[in-house]
Amino acid sequence: MIDLLDLSARFERNAETIRSIVDGVPADEARWRPAPDKWSILDVTSHLLDEEREDFRQRIDYTLHRPGDEWPPIDPEGWAASRDYASRDLAETLASFLEERRSSIAWLRALENPDWEISRKHPAGFTLRAGDLLHSWLAHDYLHIRQLTKLRFDYAAGLLAPYSSLYAGEW
Secondary structure (H helix, E strand, O other), X not given: OOOHHHHHHHHHHXXXXXXXXXXXXXXXXXXOOOOOOOOOHHHHHHHHHHHHHHOHHHHHHHHHHOOOOOOOOOOHHHHHHHXXXXXXXXXXXXXXXXXXXXXHHHHHHHOOOOOOOOEEEOOOOOEEEHHHHHHHHHHHHHHHHHHHHHHHXXXXXXXXXXXXXXXXXXX
């Protein structure tokens, strides 16, 4: 059985963790990419905002409450270019993400006896239960918290070169 109060508290803590990693990052660091095909802190934060608005909460809602309706299409990889993530303001993007997360938490807490076993076919052809989407949403947070932390770690390595962080331990 899924404890929505515990889960919503986890989502709150994750939002606070993301805020603490991203808040106040200088613009040059926010836009820095470890490679041309990799995302920056600004890209990741923009992605988190768009996913919060248009993916997990919305798809869980459709699965639970609109089983006959098609999911609105999403394009997380394409959004980085089509929505010009690189030109966004990090502080505004972070604030918008945190606001959306608060809405998501309120939505989760308002659910009454959701059937997490309700499933539907993903456009790629596999089947997802509402509970799978919920689990993926939480996992998505942790994956991007790790990614944001690694971006901060790698940027700091460049700032402090030629010195080593070997004494700190292994990544």
